[in-house]
Amino acid sequence: MRIVDLRSDTVTQPTDAMREAMLRAPVGDDVYGEDPTVNALQERLAGELGFAAALFVPTGTQSNLLALMSHCERGDEYIVGADAHTYRFEGGGAAVLGSIQPQPIPQDADGTLPLDRIEAAIKPDDPHFARTRLIALENTWHGRALPFGYLAQARELATRRGLGFHLDGARLYNAAIAYGRPARDVVEGFDSVSVCLSKGLGAPVGSVLLGSRELIHRARRWRKVTGGGWRQAGMLAAAAMHALDHHVERLADDHARAARLADGLRAIDGLDVKGCHTNMVFVDVPATRLKDLAAHMAERGIRLSIGYLPSIRLVTHLDVDDAAIEHTIAAFASFAY
Numbered sequence: 001m002r003i004v005d006l007r008s009d010t011v012t013q014p015t016d017a018m019r020e021a022m023l024r025a026p027v028g029d030d031v032y033g034e035d036p037t038v039n040a041l042q043e044r045l046a047g048e049l050g051f052a053a054a055l056f057v058p059t060g061t062q063s064n065l066l067a068l069m070s071h072c073e074r075g076d077e078y079i080v081g082a083d084a085h086t087y088r089f090e091g092g093g094a095a096v097l098g099s100i101q102p103q104p105i106p107q108d109a110d111g112t113l114p115l116d117r118i119e120a121a122i123k124p125d126d127p128h129f130a131r132t133r134l135i136a137l138e139n140t141w142h143g144r145a146l147p148f149g150y151l152a153q154a155r156e157l158a159t160r161r162g163l164g165f166h167l168d169g170a171r172l173y174n175a176a177i178a179y180g181r182p183a184r185d186v187v188e189g190f191d192s193v194s195v196c197l198s199k200g201l202g203a204p205v206g207s208v209l210l211g212s213r214e215l216i217h218r219a220r221r222w223r224k225v226t227g228g229g230w231r232q233a234g235m236l237a238a239a240a241m242h243a244l245d246h247h248v249e250r251l252a253d254d255h256a257r258a259a260r261l262a263d264g265l266r267a268i269d270g271l272d273v274k275g276c277h278t279n280m281v282f283v284d285v286p287a288t289r290l291k292d293l294a295a296h297m298a299e300r301g302i303r304l305s306i307g308y309l310p311s312i313r314l315v316t317h318l319d320v321d322d323a324a325i326e327h328t329i330a331a332f333a334s335f336a337y
C-alpha cells in the first residue's frame, strides 16, 4: 500500500540527488572548525541572509536553545508566544538548561504577540524581577506568515526597550514564499535567526543559527557544552546545501497542494476546515469520531497528526504529490462523520 504521510514536513526521504551530494562531500572535524562543507554552508547562509556568522547544528530545538543561552544569562527572561515552539514544544530547555525564565504572552490568531502585551510584560530593573533580555518570534507559526509590517513594529519595540530580537524561522522559506519576498527581507532587523533545513526543505538533519560574530562564538561554546559538537558533519551540510539549491522555489508547490487539499476538504459535509496557511491545513471533526477517522485513514495508508493541537494538522511536503492529495480527499470523503 502507498503511504501518504501528512503528519509533518519532517518525514521526507532524501532524494537520490541529495544522497549523491552527501556521498561526494569533502569533510573534516567541525569541532576544530575544519569541515569545508559545514564552513561553506555557514558562510553561504550568513551571506545570503545578511548576518556576520552562522552555526550548523543538529536540530532546531538546539539552535533555538543556543540562541536563548547566548542572548540571556542565568536569571534573565525572554518574552515568547504562549503557543510558540520554543516555549511549548522544546521540553522547557531554556529554563532547564539555561536558567532562563520564559515570559509567555497569549498570541493573537495571526500568531503575533500584541505589542502592548509585550510592553506590559517587560520588567523594571529591580531585584524582585527576572531581567527581561529578549523577544522571540516564530515565522511561520502554525503555517501562518506573520503580517509583514508587524516584524518592523516588533523590531522597533525591541530596539526602544534595549532587548534582543530572535526569530524561530524553522520555516523561514515558507514565509518568504508566502510574502513573495527574498528570505533576507524576512529576517531583517533580527539579532538571531534559527532556520531548519530538515522541514520542507527536505534535508535529513540540520538547522542553522545566524547572528553576530560574538553571538555565534557564544553559541558555538554552548553547542559543545550541550553535546552538539559534531565531527565530520559535512555530509549533512552537503544535504542542506543541496536543499537550498533545489528545494526552496518548490515550496510554492507544497503551498498550492495544501490549498487544493483544503478546497477538496471544504466540499465534504461534517468536516470543518479551520484554516489553510502555507503548507498546512487544519481540520476539525466531531471529537467522538476522531478515533474511527484515524483507523479509516490508517487503512488507506494515510498518516495524520491527531492530538498535539486542537485541530487535525495536515502538512504537505516534498514526498506528497498531486495523486496523494486526491487520494487523501477521497479518503476523507468516504468517511461517515
Ligand SMILES: *Cc1c(COP(=O)(O)O)cnc(C)c1O
Pocket (backbone or CB within 6 Å): 058, 059, 060, 061, 062, 064, 085, 086, 138, 140, 168, 170, 171, 196, 198, 199, 207
Ligand atoms: C520543527 C520546529 C523547530 C525545531 O525542531 P527540531 O525537530 O528540533 O529540529 C523549532 N521551531 C519550529 C516552529 C518548528 O516547527
